[in-house]
Amino acid sequence: MKRQTRDLLLLRKDDVRDKISIEMEVAVLNNLLQNVETTASLCVAYELIDINRFKILHDHLSIARVLKPNSLKPFQFLVNRN
Secondary structure (H helix, E strand, O other): OOOOOOOOOOOOOOOOOOHHHHHHHHHHHHHHHHHHOOHHHHHHHEEEEEOOOOEEEOOHHHHHHHOOOOOOOOOEEEEEOO
């Protein structure tokens, strides 16, 4: 899988400007975000409300299918479970 490049804003309280520790912290944060930002974790965190069929879908297959571009139909909503 291709590694994502992203801009991270890192706010720290300490005055130490050690370049190695900052790079290490950014690498750990990037690794953490890559592990969390997967389709499986999105399917766990969201549910699909389908007003057309009057159903609330929790299964991974339905949510993964809707996450593809241009596949969300009118009156279908992805809602975070929190």
